[in-house]
Amino acid sequence: MNSREKLFFDSFREVVKAIHSTLDIREVLQLLVTKVNQVMNLKGCAIRLLDPSRQTLELVAAHGLSEKYLSKGAVAVDRSIAEAMKGKTVSIYDATRDRRAQYQKEAAEEGIFSIISVPFAVKKRVIGVLRLYTSKPRNFSQEEIGFLEALAEMGALAIENARMYEQIRKDYEILMGDILTFVGYRRSI
Numbered sequence: 678m679n680s681r682e683k684l685f686f687d688s689f690r691e692v693v694k695a696i697h698s699t700l701d702i703r704e705v706l707q708l709l710v711t712k713v714n715q716v717m718n719l720k721g722c723a724i725r726l727l728d729p730s731r732q733t734l735e736l737v738a739a740h741g742l743s744e745k746y747l748s749k750g751a752v753a754v755d756r757s758i759a760e761a762m763k764g765k766t767v768s769i770y771d772a773t774r775d776r777r778a779q780y781q782k783e784a785a786e787e788g789i790f791s792i793i794s795v796p797f798a799v800k801k802r803v804i805g806v807l808r809l810y811t812s813k814p815r816n817f818s819q820e821e822i823g824f825l826e827a828l829a830e831m832g833a834l835a836i837e838n839a840r841m842y843e844q845i846r847k848d849y850e851i852l853m854g855d856i857l858t859f860v861g862y863r864r865s866i
Contacts (some may be wrong), residue, residue, distance in 0.1 A: 681820075682820075688712045688713075688715075688716045688828075691708070691712060692705070692708060692709050692712060692828060692831055692832075693831060701839075702737075702835060702836055702839040703737065703738065705832070705835045706724050706737055706738035706832060706835070706836075707738045707740070709724065709738065709807075709828060709831075709832050710722040710723060710724055710738045710739060710740040710807075711740045713740075713807070713809065713825070713828060714740045714741050714809075716824075717809060717821065717825075719741060719809050719810060719811055720741055720742070720787075720788065720789060720810045720811055720812040721739065721740060721741030721742035721746075721789075721809075721810040722739065722740050722741060722742075722807070722808065722809050722810065723736060723738065723739040723740075723742060723747070723807075723808045723810075724736075724737050724738040724739070724797070724805060724806070724807050724808070724832065725737065725752055725805050725806055725808065726797070726804055726805035726836070727754065727803075727804055727805055731754065732753065732754055732755075733751045733752055733753055733754060734752040734753075734754060734757065734805060734806060736752075737805075741810075742787065742810065743787060745786075745787075746783060746784075746786075746787040746789075749780050749783045750780070752779060753779060756779045757777075757778070757779035757780075758777050758778065758779075758792070758794040758806070758808075759777070760777070761794035761795065761796050761803075761806045762796065762803050762806070763796075763803070764796050764798055764801065764803055765796065766793065766794070766795045766796065766822055766825070766826060767793070767794045768791070768792075768793045768816070768817055768822075769791060769792045769793070769794075770791055770814060770815075770816065771790060771791070771814065772784040772785075772789050772790060772791060772792045772810075773785040773789075773790070778792060784810075787810075788812050789810045789811070789812065790811055790812060790813055790814050790815070791810070791811040791813075791814055791815040791816075792808060792809065792810055792811075793808070793809045793817055793822070793825065794806045794807070794808050794809075795807040795808075795809075795822075795825045795826055795828075795829045796829065797829050797832055797833040797836070798829075798830070798833055799833045799834065799836070799837045804833060804836065805833075805836075807825065807828070807829045807832065809825070
């Protein structure tokens, strides 16, 4: 294993450990964007998830990007690298000129040149994207894309596990409330 492969493997392993050790999804996703940013030598990295209306992508974790850029406006599902929401990894070589990038002017002001958008999918249902931003023109290798897709799959699984846990917890609380109400009712008879 060469040093680059080892770096990818170690980073992947660290993210997997975080997923197994906590149900705090924001903590896991923040670790993911931080690690990806370091390993891939990027300007920045962000994760955006579908909002309940399924019209925009909400920021849930970011690293390396300015507050001004992060708060530039709503990121529309159908205008911002829309192919990624169909399950396809999309690379944009020049985000300042490519019409698939919704905020070309803001990308130029931020010093962003290339963007890659990797879908976050659970059971073939896209729930968001992992976005990587470079300050210089860059074509990503198949090895890099494979690494990013694997991390996105792990991130999507972490989100799904946290959501299922939360639903089970809520169901349990409702059930316990019903049982206590029933026991109280039985005692009053």
